Amino acid sequence: MGALHEGHLELVKKAREECDAVVVSIFVNPAQFAPHEDLDQYPRTLETDYASLVDSKSCSAILLPKVSEMYPSGITLDRTQQRGAFVEVVGLSHQMEGIPRPHFFRGVATVVAKLFNIVQPDRAYFGQKDAQQCVVLRAMIRDLLLPITMRAIPTRRESDGLALSSRNRYLTPEMRNVATLLYKAISAAKATIVSDTVHDREEILKPAYAIINQVAEDVKAQGLGFEVKLDYLSLVDVETLTELQVLGKGQAAILSGAVYVGGTRLIDNMLINTDEL
Amino acid sequence: MGALHEGHLELVKKAREECDAVVVSIFVNPAQFAPHEDLDQYPRTLETDYASLVDSKSCSAILLPKVSEMYPSGITLDRTQQRGAFVEVVGLSHQMEGIPRPHFFRGVATVVAKLFNIVQPDRAYFGQKDAQQCVVLRAMIRDLLLPITMRAIPTRRESDGLALSSRNRYLTPEMRNVATLLYKAISAAKATIVSDTVHDREEILKPAYAIINQVAEDVKAQGLGFEVKLDYLSLVDVETLTELQVLGKGQAAILSGAVYVGGTRLIDNMLINTDEL
Structure with missing residues (x-):
């Protein structure tokens, strides 16, 4: 979703160590926000994100899709009005972070499935900080038989232990x-x-x-x-x-x-x- | 789902005309049956299916997955007990054939997404006889940004007009x-x-x-x-x-x-x- 920090760049560097080419997607995904949440306020810092990725010397391409490209059937935050294809990982999406945000992991799984289909990566890198997201996506990859190896990279922390965010x-x-x-x-x-x-x-x-x-x-x-x-x-x-x-x-x-x-x-x-x- | 007839073989032949290699999947998909429906009774005619495909000289490979391979998280027909990744095409699945079978198109979209991920075809062939299925799957392909061209092949009929089934x-x-x-x-x-x-x-x-x-x-x-x-x-x-x-x-x-x-x-x-x- 952009607003990149050192934790994200760690994923990019790790990917570069293990892969021939690295594609970074930057996309603030409407489907993982509820109407009362902060979609409009979510930090968008494309210029500094771009500079960090260039500096990292690890990124082969940046994928910057438009909302209309990612959601050809359109997307509204009001779930009752949504149309189109969605991916849901049943049994792993309703607890923990899914309690206050029951729509969240459906939005995440759906957008990641789409990004996978665009990029068709051999490996995909996610941060362990979003632990439930890692478990949900690993299950999605396994259940949908996607030919992708998932890597969950340990959380990057400040010197006093605070997780980067x-x-x-x-x-x-x-x-x-x-x-x-x-x-x-x-x-x-x-x-x-x-x-x-x-x-x-x-x-x-x-x-x-x-x-x-x-x-x-x-x-x-x-x-x-x-x-x-x-x-x-x-x-x-x-x-x-x-x-x-x-x-x-x-x-x-x-x-x-x-x-x-x-x-x-x-x-x-x-x-x-x-x-x- | 097997139980192949001339309508299916028409799809195989059409695919062979347009593609270098043709993979036929035969899989009776539990997720598209409700507990009260005929999963156990659904005709399974693998030997004659196999012979027809060999006779057709159009089929490069037959994909015969096990239920446990297609559903790594397991699959039960009781929807309230299901776990794992499912694909749903919201807005196109609840009407027409979806009225008596509200679970049906979720099961179809999910299994087809999995089959696509295994085979990774350039083109996919479906019969127009299942018209709603064609519309649902075309929307899934578009919405999930799958790099697949879908072809819907006209219904094959007996000489008096009856659609093959x-x-x-x-x-x-x-x-x-x-x-x-x-x-x-x-x-x-x-x-x-x-x-x-x-x-x-x-x-x-x-x-x-x-x-x-x-x-x-x-x-x-x-x-x-x-x-x-x-x-x-x-x-x-x-x-x-x-x-x-x-x-x-x-x-x-x-x-x-x-x-x-x-x-x-x-x-x-x-x-x-x-x-x-």
């Missing part, structure tokens, strides 16, 4: 100071897990909730003029994305969450018992 | 005698249309209803031991598949219908103001 630009310096809370919370949860042992969900997530509550209280006590609020913490099986009450021995899982820092919603995740999504 | 084998000689009623009805409706004139739906369909009612009465009067019953007659715009109350000047449309002859449901269609779907 196009939305970090919305943080004031005071917000930026506390924005690491989600990284710290998920790290603390992950630290409770000793390999080859069964763990209860509560035991894993307890230190994460404690950190987020503490930061939220500190921010309130200091009267910084903004709020910190937990949206959710999640511990799911990596294949089914079902919430786990118990993490089995060696069970591959995703620890993830979302927090609001002021008006900005940040997400992050870490993997348990697996290296790549 | 795998289901014709279920007709007794008495049923076969009257089974042309739908062809005759649609022909009579089409004959009312004079090019470059506006027509009312009622005026077009009147002779078709008359023919079907007459045959149904005759069959009843003769006490043949089976019934003839109209399911529906339809006049739709060729792009939107919306029922037309008025056919505009030169407007491309589909005249179609379904009838029951005994327990066998037959469909047929003709095109108005256009040559290919």
